[in-house]
Amino acid sequence: MRSAFYISDGTAITSEVFGHALLSLFPTEFEHHTISFIETTEKALAAKERINKATSRGGKPALVFHTFVNNENREIIESCDAVLYNFLEPFVAPLEKELAIKAKPTTHRTHSIHEKSYDYRIEAVNYALTNDDGSNVTNYEEADVILVGVSRSGKTPSSLYLALQYGIKAANYPFTDDDMEELKIPSFLKPFHKKLFGLTIDAQRLIDIRDGRMANSKYSSARQCRMEVREVEKLYKNEQIPFINTTKLSVEEITAKILTETGLQRYKY
Amino acid sequence: MRSAFYISDGTAITSEVFGHALLSLFPTEFEHHTISFIETTEKALAAKERINKATSRGGKPALVFHTFVNNENREIIESCDAVLYNFLEPFVAPLEKELAIKAKPTTHRTHSIHEKSYDYRIEAVNYALTNDDGSNVTNYEEADVILVGVSRSGKTPSSLYLALQYGIKAANYPFTDDDMEELKIPSFLKPFHKKLFGLTIDAQRLIDIRDGRMANSKYSSARQCRMEVREVEKLYKNEQIPFINTTKLSVEEITAKILTETGLQRYKY
Incomplete structure (x- = not known):
């Protein structure tokens, strides 16, 4: 079975919602994994190891849904043996143009305390x-x-x-x-x-x-x-x-x- | 203030999470509106009217976050005086290719009863x-x-x-x-x-x-x-x-x- 990972430096709730909505369009089963709070190099490397293992085990590249925008740990995740989907990326530049404001990526904003x-x-x-x-x-x-x-x-x-x-x-x-x-x-x-x-x-x-x-x-x-x-x-x-x-x-x-x-x-x- | 609409033929929870995650990257305020269960032509037309009014009122096109994939009401929404963002679209074709399966869009799957x-x-x-x-x-x-x-x-x-x-x-x-x-x-x-x-x-x-x-x-x-x-x-x-x-x-x-x-x-x- 193909593995799907929902990962983030925050709660990963956004990645989960994004990934589930997309995968629910496909009439097949997935093995779901969430990895939250990837805030350090160590945690990013540990996540990479889990993802790579899932790819070897399944014989097909794991699917990784993430929302890292600008982050040094993003590079580690992007070097995984997996197919990556970042749902923010396609929309940031068009929104910057529309709003005439630069995006200021801050982690933990979506599901943190207001x-x-x-x-x-x-x-x-x-x-x-x-x-x-x-x-x-x-x-x-x-x-x-x-x-x-x-x-x-x-x-x-x-x-x-x-x-x-x-x-x-x-x-x-x-x-x-x-x-x-x-x-x-x-x-x-x-x-x-x-x-x-x-x-x-x-x-x-x-x-x-x-x-x-x-x-x-x-x-x-x-x-x-x-x-x-x-x-x-x-x-x-x-x-x-x-x-x-x-x-x-x-x-x-x-x-x-x-x-x-x-x-x-x-x-x- | 710019209006942001989260709309869907289901609960609109996915649109909300998607829209909030994106807008939270921008250091400015928005007026938020959710319109759920747009399942009929009448409801789509009513939504269009609300969106168009928000655009006239604000002087700038409203932002509309939606997840309609294949839907006759999608055309009505796409004819609004607004900027539209559909977060599923950029990912459906790449995922179809990766999984070698055709997407089968069904409304109400993500947040309905399993x-x-x-x-x-x-x-x-x-x-x-x-x-x-x-x-x-x-x-x-x-x-x-x-x-x-x-x-x-x-x-x-x-x-x-x-x-x-x-x-x-x-x-x-x-x-x-x-x-x-x-x-x-x-x-x-x-x-x-x-x-x-x-x-x-x-x-x-x-x-x-x-x-x-x-x-x-x-x-x-x-x-x-x-x-x-x-x-x-x-x-x-x-x-x-x-x-x-x-x-x-x-x-x-x-x-x-x-x-x-x-x-x-x-x-x-």
Whole structure:
């Protein structure tokens, strides 16, 4: 199998995203390796050794995705027995011309601390944790968005992702069996109607997920899951709460759709 | 100010990472906009209108970062009054040649659900939540890593990030004032010594953070913060627990360093 390396003198997150996006266009398998924080000659030489070994082992040159712009370690990496792809390079000169500014390559800028957005994110994570799963219903004033939905429809991971990635304060509140007889927006959520965003999920997927947690229970029964999904969707429609179906969506897609539909501003860029 | 647009028929996360990495090389400010899920002609035309307005408003052509490969909406976007940057394009033909395979562009592949890694991540988030802050000390068998450190040194956001991004099960355990008189590894953590990873932080930064939460308390006093930091660092050294100082690091950098130092495998690629 062909090896793919994502390498950088920083976190290598940019190289990973770049490499994955490109390789995902090709219907074949790769062996993935990330090497972060190549900041010294020693580390660059160690990386070179790993890459060269992968090439010998695989019989075909490893693919190396990197973002070194001007760096003495770049030469070491470029001397590897591998095919190199640097996604910044083709764009730097055209952008310099367009902006009429010279690029100033500084390592660690993309995924390092930018004071303001950092504090936002930590605060948002704390907010998501203390306002998870209806555990605190007195602090919705502070929320940017309040996710609602039945148990296991994706509320908690989505709230945390909104906080960690975007610094958005997302509370979440679950509709449970007790609410179902006459499902309505609870009184403490009413003043925040405009912040509500609904998640729903296909009943069959919900049955499967709940069955994995509590097999043969009322909670995971087909009858219960179908009823809960039907009731919340009715509520969303009657109360004009925007909602999405999370069945086929990743956390990244759920949160990107929430941002698109609500127009919420991300604090981190 | 020049406008920068990150657009895609998917989440636009790849466009954002690509655009930010490039623009971070230039010492100037931009107005950032993300437009996700451009899946229809209507949405492409609406995006075009927003982009053209930004160009008129700013007096200079907006910068548009996108990853459309083969797509009918691409033509609409390419007809905008803007400068376009497509980071996949320069690399597709060389990679096709190297791999001797034709690229098969499929939208939504990079940040959509890959069944296996999706379940890992949700499970890991649940694990991080139930094993946060020492709230459960009976389930460390299942942990991939156990973060330790004083209160407010970055354990919780790092655990959640490891779970959400990489599907890694990270528990975390806080050393508090009660532990300080004779700081040692608690008995329930001893069997998992090899999973321990320490976080530390500069005392002054710790004072500032704690002061923001509980001003004028023993918890946030200079004396207390200095003592706690000194004691945990002594423990890490005596017990040979690998550790990093999080003071100047973002969550992305902390977790990338943890992966590098522990050699932990990420479940998501």
